[in-house]
Amino acid sequence: MGLLIVVDPSSGVPVYRQLMDQIKFHIASGLLGPGDELPSTRALSSELGVNPMTISKAYSYLEKENVVERRPGRPLIVRDLTGEAMTDQRMKQLRESLTAPVRMALQLEIDREEALKLFREMIDTSEEDADERR
Amino acid sequence: MSVVEFRNIHRAYRKGEEVLAGLNLEIPAGQVVGLLGKNGAGKTTLIRLAMGMLEAQQGEVRIFGMDPREKPVEVKRRIGYVSEDQILPEFLKVKDVIALHRGLFPGWDEAMADDLIGRFSLPLGQKIKKLSKGQARQVALLCAVAHRPELLILDEPAGGLDPAARREFLETSIRLLNETGTTILFSSHYMTDVERMAERIVMLHEGKVLIDGELDSLQEDYSLALVPHANGEMRERLLGLNGCLGVRKRSDAWHAVFRHDPARTQSLLNADLGVKDARCQAIPLEEMFIELAGGQG
Incomplete structure (x- = not known):
């Protein structure tokens, strides 16, 4: 089971959130594909050294969000997300990571246009860098 | 039914110096509770009351619905x-201590005991006196878990252990939790252990429960606000805000803990105090502990 999940209990982010975020990230990045099995609550709990309730909580939320599917008596599997759902998932990831920068922009009272310009610039530079590496 | 119940517990060692002053706590079956508090906050006293090693001067202690002073054997x-x-x-010798416990507990699980003996590499023929601190604690842990108890009570179990031994301790407790659904009450100064294990945090302060909540909610619904000194004297103004639990004047800024998520705290500071340059952030357990229990400053 090569699922790469790392928890940092002292980060201030609840462990169940860390698990959800990482599993979703693995799905968005393609590391986990449709039909892939997730480790059992027990196995992941012993492996990570965290309370099994925490794992169950993360799994139930993922189920509620239609990211994984529960099948009685068998491991949870990653759902086959349609193209649209996949894009939604990616946008959601991005939205969540942008919460902190947006809050900071407001706190620092940075002009809205300036902030948007910076975002565009950063995307452009990253794309150029990526092109050069190719 | 609750596995552990403390009702209005008072306990003083000297007259007028109460270690526990009207404490209430209930723990339902299967829950893992991390008990936090400064030295002297009453954690060990609470645990000893649960074990029937001490008697409350006022209030009721019930473990599995029984008074541990009246039914010590049934409870233990x-x-x-x-x-x-x-x-x-x-x-x-190690093997004799294990045999002693095997005889005391009807539910002794031989396979689990053997497995732990192997895992901890315990020297069975060695006398307890000759063991290192870590090994002695492992013998104690083995004896505590091999009868698959319904309630596991750990009082600062990892104190003085190296990180590897601490991790073994944690994993053994988690295994018991996974396999037996044991209720766990534990105190520890190692916050990461608490954050890995506990669903619920109970923070004792001056003989009472200062904070009692799900760990996840403590991390999501509480925040730390850092208010620059340029705003002037802030203590009373911050304490007057809805949800403010404590304020400390630190060298970098005023530190205030709020029972709101960072965004809500931010908008409160903004709207009610006109403070625009505060930084509000999620608060790791250790920080919360220091901010709330770390003395007045």
């Missing part, structure tokens, strides 16, 4: 207990 049979200052019979 169903509990596993490890503490930092636990004393094992020094002149017995």
Whole structure:
């Protein structure tokens, strides 16, 4: 089971959130594909050294969000997300990571246009860098 | 039914100096509770009351619905207990201590005991006196869990252990939790252990429960606000805000803990105090502990 999940209990982010975020990230990045099995609550709990309730909580939320599917008596599997759902998932990831920068922009009272310009610039530079590496 | 119940507990060692002053706490079956508090906050006293090693001067203690002072054997049979200052019979060999416990507990699980003996590499023929601190604690842990107790009570179990031994301790407790659904009450100064294990945090302060909540909610619904000194004297103004639990004047800024998520705290500071340059952030457990219990400053 090569699922790469790392928890940092002292980060201030609840462990169940860390698990959800990482599993979703693995799905968005393609590391986990449709039909892939997730480790059992027990196995992941012993492996990570965290309370099994925490794992169950993360799994139930993922189920509620239609990211994984529960099948009685068998491991949870990653759902086959349609193209649209996949894009939604990616946008959601991005939205969540942008919460902190947006809050900071407001706190620092940075002009809205300036902030948007910076975002565009950063995307452009990253794309150029990526092109050069190719 | 709750596995552990403390009702209005008072306990003083000297007259007028109450260690526990009207404490209430209930723990339902299967829950893992991390008990936090400064030294002297009453954690060990609370645990000793649960074990029937101490008597409350006022209030009721019920473990599995029974008074541990009245039914010590019935209660203790169903509990596993490890503490930092636990004393094992020094002149017995490891295997004799294990045999002693096997005889005391009807539910002794031989396979689990053997497995732990192997995992901890315990020297069975060695006398307890000759063991290192870590090994002695592992013997105590084995004896505490191999009868698959319904309630596991750990009082600062990892004190003085190296990180590898601490991790073994944690994993053994988690295994018991996974396999037996044991209720766990534990105190520890190692916040990461608490954050890995506990669903619920109970923070004691001055003999009472200062904070009692799900760990996840403590991390999501509480925040720390850092208010620059340029705003002037802020203590009373911050304390007057809805949800403010404590304020400390630190060298970098005023530190205030709020029972709101960072965004809500931010908007409160903005709207009610006109403070625009505060930084509000999620607060790791250790920080919360220091901010709330770390003395007045």
